[in-house]
Amino acid sequence: MTKYLLLMNYEATEVCSVPMTEWAPEDIKAHIAFQQALGRELSERGELVGAEGLSGPELAKIVTFDGVTSPVVTDGPFPESKEFLAGYWMVDVESEERALEIAAKASAAPGLGGKPLQQPIHVREVMSAPSVDV
């Protein structure tokens, strides 16, 4: 078993450049139902380690500190960034193929008018224990 972090960015794509707050209610409902079903599938298969959605970039803050003076805190949103992290799933799966399959499913979540959003999902393997020594 290997753990993967599936990161979902939100960025305007060719398919959908309208933020969810401006979707029709039935589109929003369909999207939420899809996410719940995906969560249920992962959980029933014993693959889900954790999943969270993140609050919007309007609430984000960036912190930098040189270790001497006082930390600098910048309030979001950050107009220079075209994409931001929307949420993640941590899964513990049998193979990389399965992680990619879950990512593909997540990428096709329904958006405006029920069309697949095609958001890019970043698949990152979690560091684990070393192999057996020789």
Place this chain on the structure above:
Amino acid sequence: MTGPAAAEDLLRELAPQVLGVVIRRFGDFDAAEDAVQEALLAAALQWPSEGTPDNPRGWLIQVAIRRMTDQIRSDTARRRREDAVLQEPPSGEVLDRDDTLVLLFMCCHPALSQTSAIALTLRAVGGLATAEIASAFLVPETTMAQRISRAKQRIKSSGVPFRMPTADEWAQRLRSVLHVLYLIFNEGYTSTAGAELQRVELSHEAIRLGRAVHGQLPDDPEAAGLLALMLLTDARRPARNGPHGELIPLAEQDRSRWDRTLINEGSGLIMAAFAKEAIGPYQLQAAIAAVHDDARHADETDWPQILGLYGLLERMTGNPMVSLNRAIAAAMVEGPAAGLKLLDDLDERLAGHYRLDAVRAHLLEMSGDPQAAIKHYQAAASRTTSLPEQQYLTMKAAQLR
């Protein structure tokens, strides 16, 4: 050993045998497990005050079967079904000594994915609590519970019978069992500092089950080989990590910290198994581990013998990772150039694998080419998925700069 620890060990040893009997009788994995859990709980409550019964196994079987029968009766009553299929509870002990083994064969059935087989084996045969298994694999308890329950469903729906494999199936099925035990052992052995306690438990469990299999099949040389391999590897555990969890390679380990008792037991097993003249991969790996463990200092290692054993293992398995280890052995016997030459043949089969870069870096360092070694240590560090290994490889590159 006396007191609660001994009682716990006894219950853990008896649990799979009792479960085997109950499954055999009623055919329902889930319900049987609940009944056995209740019997174990009753034992844990009663035995300390009333004393352990003369026949603890028979006692547990009686209690579990009674619970199971009660359950079926009440289910039947609820359904108002009068023709319930209910077999007579046994009078006295009806135990097949092989039931632990049958249970192991069922849990490691090839119809299950490896992950399911591991979870189910630990739960049903190992008798670890779901929470313990979950924390060992660093997943939430509900996730592990779900995995175990799916595995049981899978067994139910695929109709895997609760019996010893037939002669035709035997070799393949035993291989599945040994492989699952080996995977459990490795999960525990390769633990990093964070979750160490729970994961060490996995290695001990794998060794305990390995002993059980070897005990039931004393003439099977691969069952002996696997047990020997686990013991000889586990013997090095105390020297394998530094105080901050960092990896210490075999050549630099403090060998006085190796567990001599485990080494002696493992070496004895592997010598006896070799005498049976049916050599298999576990025996060869155990033999290699025994040669390493035999050397009191790294420079006393009998590399020519290790080179020969890796040659046999390579021919038997065709596994490129074995070829990689043979290249290291060749470098130790004939010099780094010989090892590097063997690596060239692996470029295609292990393309992009960090271990190839790590070994090449090591052999280049041996051959006095630090610049090339740095490049490959760095490449290996960026590709490994293990944090301690990444730290080790990064440090090696930094030390050569």
